[in-house]
Amino acid sequence: MVSLSVLDVALVAPGGTARQALHDVVRTAVTADACGYHRFWVAEHHNSPRCAGSSPAVLISHIAAVTHRIRVGSGGVMLTNHAPLTIAEQFAVLQSLHDDRIDLGVGRATGGTDSGTLLDRALRRPAQARAEFPQLLDELIGFLYGRWPGGHAFQDLELSPALPVPPGVFVLGTSENGARAAATRGLPFAYGAHLGPTSRPAALDRYRSAFSPGPLGTSPHVIASVNVQCAGTDEEAERLAHDTAAARFRQKHTATSPGTALPEPRERYLISRMLEDLQLVRGGPATVAAGLRRLAAALGADEIMLVPYDITAAGRERTLRLTAAAWTPSADRDRPRAAGGQGRPVVS
Template sequence: MIPLSVLDLSFVSADSTPAQALHDTLALARHVDTLGYRRYWLAEHHALPNVASPAPEIMIGQIAAATTRLRVGSGGIMLPNHAPLMVAERFRMLEALFPGRIDLGLGRAPGTDGITARALRRREAPSGNGGDDFLDRLQELLFWDQGFPEGHPFRSIVASPAGVPLPPLFLLGSSDYSAQVAAQIGAGFGFAQHFAGMPAEGPMRAYRQRFEPSRLGPKPHAILAVAAICAPTDAEAERLAASARLSTLRRERGEYRPLPSLAEALDYPYTPAERARIEQGRDRLHVGAPETLRARLAALAESVQADELMIVTAVPDRAARHDSYRLLAEAWGLQGA
C-alpha cells in the first residue's frame, strides 16, 4: 500500500477555542507519529474563525520537535503572501534544525478573503497576467536556493543559514495549473481533492505524464489530499461525518464558522435543497468503517495514480478524531499501528 500522511488545518470547533485547536494539532501529531504516517502538513489561513493557524512554519518547528519519525511540512505556504527570501530563510532554518524531515509545500491562493489578502501583501502584484505574480515569486525562491544569474541585483545576497538547502519542494493546487508548473520544474505535486471543484484524475495524470526531471526531483511524486472519517462501523462513521458535512455546506455559502458540534449538526433543519447539495458532495468526503474506507481510498489512489494519500479529518471530538486516524492506519497496515 502507498504511504498515508496527514493534512491538519487546526480546525476550531464550536465548543473550543483557537488556542485549544493549536494544542490539539500538537497532540494529533504526536499520536500519528506512533502510527506510521509519513508526513504531517500544516495549512496557512488568515482571518477565518474556523481554522486557527496562520503560520505553518511556526507549527512545523513545534511539531518536528515533538515527534521523531514524521516528515513535517507546509500544505502550504501561500507564496503570494510572502517575500521569497523570507520563505527561503525560514525553511532553511527548519531544515538545519531537523535535517531530512522538512517539506516545503507552496500554494498560489491567498488563504483568506480579498481584503485580508491586501493587508498581508507588502507589494501589489503587477497589472499584467491578471495581477498574478506567483511564477515570479516561485522563480525568485528557486534562485535563492540555486543561485541568481549574473547581473541580478540579489546575486551577492546569501540566504541564511548559509550552506543549508531548501527542503523538498511541492506545488499544491485544486486545478491543473499547479500540476503543469510542478511537472515543468520537476517538483512534487499535491492535489486538494477535499475541496477541489474538478476531479483529481486529470491534473494527477497530467503531472505524471509531463514531468521533467530536474535538480528538484528525479521522478514525479503526486500526493492526493482527501477528506476522510473512519469509525468502527459504517453507520458510526456516517454519523460522525455530520459535522463536516454541515461545515462544508456553510463554507460554500461563505460562512466560515467553527466546526459545529455533532449534536448541532445532527439537529440541523436541512432544507431539501441543502440535502441535495450534500448528496452532490459525497464524493469529496470519504466515510466508512476501516475496511470500507481502506477499499475506497485504495481504489481512488490507484485510479488517479497517486504516490501517497494525505488525510484531513474534520471531527470536533478529539478522541473520535484520534480514533479515526488509528483505525485507518490499522486497516492500511501502517508500521506502528
C-alpha cells in the first residue's frame, strides 16, 4: 500500500503577502491532518520573495501544535547551511514536545536563488559545504542516534534533550549523490520529482542498488514528491492548472523583468512548457488517483508526497480532499488503523 503525504513550500500568491502564505501553510496542514495524510513537510528557502518558508523548525513547531495525528517535518532542512548539532538540538526539542511525530528531511542545496557567494556568506556557509554533506550527515546521525564513525571528534558530546525515540532522518535529493548518501547509511530517500527536469530517475536505481541495511533501516524506502492539481472534473483541473501556471509565470517574469511584457504567443508557449516541465498530475479525482498510482509504480515509490499546485489555500485544500477521497476506498476510510493513531486512517 502506497501512503500519501504532503509537501508545502509556502509559496507567496501573486499580489499576496508572506504572512498570509505562512498562515495558508498552517491551514493546509490542518486539512491534511483531517484527511488522513501520513506526513506534512515544509521546506527551507532563502533570498526568494516568492517563498515564505525560511525557517522550517519554527514553522514545524506551530503546525505540530495545531494538528493531532499527522507526522510533521522538513522537506527539507538544508544541512549544509547549519551546524549538525544545532539541527539535532532543534529537532530533539520538537520531537520531545510533539508526541514523537517529527520527521527530519535534510538536503545539501543552499535553498536559495543566489547562485554566487553572497547568500553563502550571509548564511556563514563554507564554500566546500556541498562536498562535505556526507560528513555533516554522519554528524547529525551521531548526535541523534549515538552512532558515530570510529574515533569521531564529537562522539563524547551528548545531545540535549536526550531522546528515547529520535526523529526519523530522510535524505532529500534529485541526483545520484543524494541517493548514495541515503543508501550507504540505510536511510529513506525523498526523491524530488516535483522539481521537474532537474530530477534524475537514475538516482532511484542507484539508491536501491547501493542500499546497505543497518540500524537506521533494513530495506530501501522511497518517497516521491509530485505536483498535483485535482478538481471536480478533468476539464476544471486543466483550466485551474493553466490559470495557476500563468499566474506563477507572470509573477516570476515581473520580478525578473519589471516593466516588460512578452508577446502573447510567446507567453502561451512558455506557460505550456512550464506545465510540461512540472510533470503535473492533474484532473478529476479518479484521473489523479490513477495518475499517482502509475507514477508510484513507475518509480517504485513506497510513498507519494503531493505538492498541491494552486495559488490559493482553498485550492490546495480542494486538491488534498478530493485526492484523499479518491485514493482511499470508503470502507477503509471508516475503519481506524493502528498506523494512523487516534482513530484516523492513514491515506494509503
